[in-house]
Amino acid sequence: MSSEPLEDIAKGVIKGTLEWTADFIKQLAKGFQENKLKFIRDKENIEIAKEQYNSGELQIYKTYIEDKKKLMILRMGLVLRKLENKGEKEKKQNLREDIMKKYEIKGLHIAQFVENGILNRYIGILLDDISSIEKFKEKINEIIDNIERYVLFVKTTDSERIVLESCLRITTSNLSMIFIVSGMGSAAETIKKVEERLKELLKENYELEKMSKGDKERLFFKRILDKQ
Amino acid sequence: METISLKEVSLNSKIALLKELGFDSDGEYVLDFKRNKVMDRYVDIPVKVENMVILPGSTIILDDNILSLSCYMEEFPDVL
Numbered sequence: 001m002s003s004e005p006l007e008d009i010a011k012g013v014i015k016g017t018l019e020w021t022a023d024f025i026k027q028l029a030k031g032f033q034e035n036k037l038k039f040i041r042d043k044e045n046i047e048i049a050k051e052q053y054n055s056g057e058l059q060i061y062k063t064y065i066e067d068k069k070k071l072m073i074l075r076m077g078l079v080l081r082k083l084e085n086k087g088e089k090e091k092k093q094n095l096r097e098d099i100m101k102k103y104e105i106k107g108l109h110i111a112q113f114v115e116n117g118i119l120n121r122y123i124g125i126l127l128d129d130i131s132s133i134e135k136f137k138e139k140i141n142e143i144i145d146n147i148e149r150y151v152l153f154v155k156t157t158d159s160e161r162i163v164l165e166s167c168l169r170i171t172t173s174n175l176s177m178i179f180i181v182s183g184m185g186s187a188a189e190t191i192k193k194v195e196e197r198l199k200e201l202l203k204e205n206y207e208l209e210k211m212s213k214g215d216k217e218r219l220f221f222k223r224i225l226d227k228q
Numbered sequence: 229m230e231t232i233s234l235k236e237v238s239l240n241s242k243i244a245l246l247k248e249l250g251f252d253s254d255g256e257y258v259l260d261f262k263r264n265k266v267m268d269r270y271v272d273i274p275v276k277v278e279n280m281v282i283l284p285g286s287t288i289i290l291d292d293n294i295l296s297l298s299c300y301m302e303e304f305p306d307v308l
Binding site: 045 | 229230231232233234235236237238240241244245248249270271272273279280281282283284287292293294295296297298299301302307308
């Protein structure tokens with residue numbers, strides 16, 4: 001094998017035009033089989049994945065969540081947030097689709113829960129009233145396992161009536177510490193239209209904090225504890 | 229471990245590399261020795277030659293997407 005690094009020899013100039021000789025391909029295959037080489041497409045996706053692998057926020061989640069599948073979904077939520085902040089719409093949409101394929105709609109909802117900062121807000125609420133670390137862990141895992149009891153993800157096809165009925169159904173069957181109504185695009189418009197009625201309907205048990213941003217609407221209802 | 233980028237490499241060269249590693253291609257997808265499409269082991273999708281990454285761990289061929297790469301990092305923490 002040449003003393004010059006193969007990665008330098010292998011560099012091309014124009015996408016899809018670099019032709020390798022048969023001998024060089026054999027050299028590369030040999031290098032791979034001897035664990036001296038790996039082949040990537042480009043560094044971008046690897047760098048994005050690495051960044052969240054080492055993020056402080058993920059390390060905090062690891063303190064309370066042990067399940068590897070859940071942690072991977074939370075990690076993907078952090079990546080979604082990063083892609084959103086960088087304006088990487090196509091990459092974000094591709095990742096959303098991959099999360100759906102692997103973890104189904106529930107996995108995507110959990111990832112969005114992290115992306116939107118709702119999990120962190122919930123952790124903040126729990127910290128205000130922490131009785132034991134075990135109880136804290138239990139509550140965090142409970143919300144991840146049963147995301148649909150805490151968050152209504154409004155679809156673009158949902159009418160105002162459906163949103164209101166769903167909110168009432170969820171909060172009646174489970175008077176949770178928090179309840180979130182979340183949607184984007186035209187679903188966000190639907191949420192805006194029902195906001196006042198929802199506030200009125202839930203005022204006995206919840207106070208509203210808004211966490212809206214851009215074309216996303218999020219109504220964050222926090223349980224009124226002194227009325228328990 | 230050296231890293232080779234496949235982004236600028238021609239389709240023919242990538243297919244020749246696959247063949248050298250015991251795989252094949254129909255011109256679009258990566259095929260195994262039985263000529264079945266190779267599926268990404270983390271996100272169950274067939275891997276396209278255009279988007280493939282080839283990583284150690286008994287020759288793991290993945291689609292270049294953030295979720296698969298993240299899962300690979302979890303399984304093989306020291307490679308990427």
